[in-house]
Amino acid sequence: MATIKDVAAAAGVSFTTVSHVVNNSRPVSADVRAKVEHAIRQLHYVPSAVARSLKARATATIGLVVPNATNPYFAELARGIEDGCSRNGYCVFFCNSDDDPAKQRNYLRVLQEKRIDGLIVASAGDDAVLAQTLADSHEPLVILDRNIEGLNADLVQIDHEKGGYLATRHLLELGHVRIGCITGPIQTAVSAMRVHGFIRAMTERGIEIPPDAIVESDFSGTGGHRAAAQLFDTIRPTAIFAGNDMMGIGALRAAAERNISVPRDCSIIGFDDIELGRFTYPALSTVGQSVRALGDMAAQTLIERIAGTSSGTPRAPGRRRVVSPRLIVRESTATWAGAAKRDLAA
Template sequence: MSTIKDVAALAGVSFTTVSHVLNNTRPVSAQARARVLAAVDEIGYLPSAVARSLRRSETKIVGVLVPNVRNPFFAELVVGVEEWCRQAGYSVFLCNSDNDPKHQQSYLRTLLEKRIDGLLLSSAGDTETLATTFRHASVPVVTVDRLVPGARADRVSVNNQVGAAAAVRHLLDLGHRRIGCVSGPAEFEVTQERVAGWRSALRERGLEADDGWLIESDFSTAGGYEAVKTLLTRQPELTAVFTSNDLMAMGALRAAAELGRSVPRQLSVVGFDGIELGSYIYPAITSVGCSIRDLGREAGRALIERIENPQAPFKDLQLTPQLVLRESTSAPLSSEQA
């Protein structure tokens, strides 16, 4: 591999002159600059990013740690983050914790050791350990989608309770009265808020949510399938199901088909997130959400602003989700079934 001294020898200048040309740290004559750049091109020299970061105390790299890259929500989110960071001159180092808090902590240590300039995190759990780590780390942090209580960090999220209530109101407006709910893991704030939205929308219409209508799952398609199959077997009177994300709604479609319940004629299904994939399956999933890409851009913007202005007050930005009407919801068959 070529070195800065090789460039200097070929250009006929000192290696400090080469450094000044590459880093714009001191004026260099046009002739010397031209010789240095020609030499760099000829031998294919690449400056050491590590050495440059040590000199400048910056790497122009941000870490993004998400719980599941197989979930289209996080894939779309990362695209938005990367778009904003690239425009700001930063590269993105992506890590997938695979919903494992131990993997999450390991990746977090690795990212901090790599001297990243900032971290964007969507928690996979163990928020107490995360908050402790953040208190001892000097790197700017933005959390997205999932709260880390006690962390000194900006947060960008969706208003989960408002979105869930809008989804359930849609079902109520169609005439449904027995509406099940498939939640995510109970320890997550996002789960608690979406379940609260389900309950509050029913209560607005003078209905109380039966505890038997609620079942916990894991935000995965397979989890949604198993949960809805169990829920409909135990509670066959349900005419609609609100699932706490779109992946579980996709699993719900399979469960309904296996139980002989056509969607939406015999069972309406509404999800949360509004992922792009939900519009291409059949029936396309009615959902609530905002542009996930925009959510990622806002998170990227918040992180770059925090890096560039570390003393600014912390922000908590919430986007309001909107109902996306598709094919998986309709009025119940009859008033007797509703």
């Protein structure tokens, strides 16, 4: 690989002159510039980004850490972040922690060594060490989706509790009473808030929730399939609120395996509004917001923070940007057939 000294020798100039041409740091005559640019093309020279960043104290790169790259939600989120960064001249280093706090901390260390200009983190569960690790770093930071307690940083997330409430209220308004809830790991704040929304909607209607009506699993199609199968084999719900769309898709499969027609026999609604949910059969009702737009908002928030840091202004307190979810009704939810009979009996 050619070096700056190789280019200088080929052009017959000093390596500092080559640096001035590459970085436009000082005026260079047209003749000398032409010689240097010709040598660069001939040798396929690529300037060192690390060396340039040391001089400029900026790399135009942003680090992104997500907990599960196989989940379409985080793939769409990453695309929105990339779009927002690219539009502003930033590249993104993408890291997948596999919901492993130790792997997450290692990626953070590596990203900091790369001298990134800023960092976006969707954390892998609750990790007490993570808050301290991020607090000790000096890069502008945005926390995405899952809040990290004890950290003064910008936060961008959807209103998880409201989303759980809207999804459950939709099922109640369709006449359902025997409603099951399948959720991700309940110790995570995201799961807990969505379940709280489910409980709030049910409580408002005066409906008692049996202990076995809420089943904990993981935020995946497999987890949703397993949890929904448990509900179908126990309380036989007429409707299910799934903690995310992948769990909802798994629930659709569990229903089909038992010849339970969706939505005639059981309505199913998810959370997130990932693109895949529009193409299941039946198409999955959900609550959420444009995932790409959420990622773009995170990117814009970070870029604004980077600009404020580089200007030398005192660091302002972290901002909290909570996006309100909306109900998206598709084919997987419908009026419960037994609701009319129940009303007549009453």
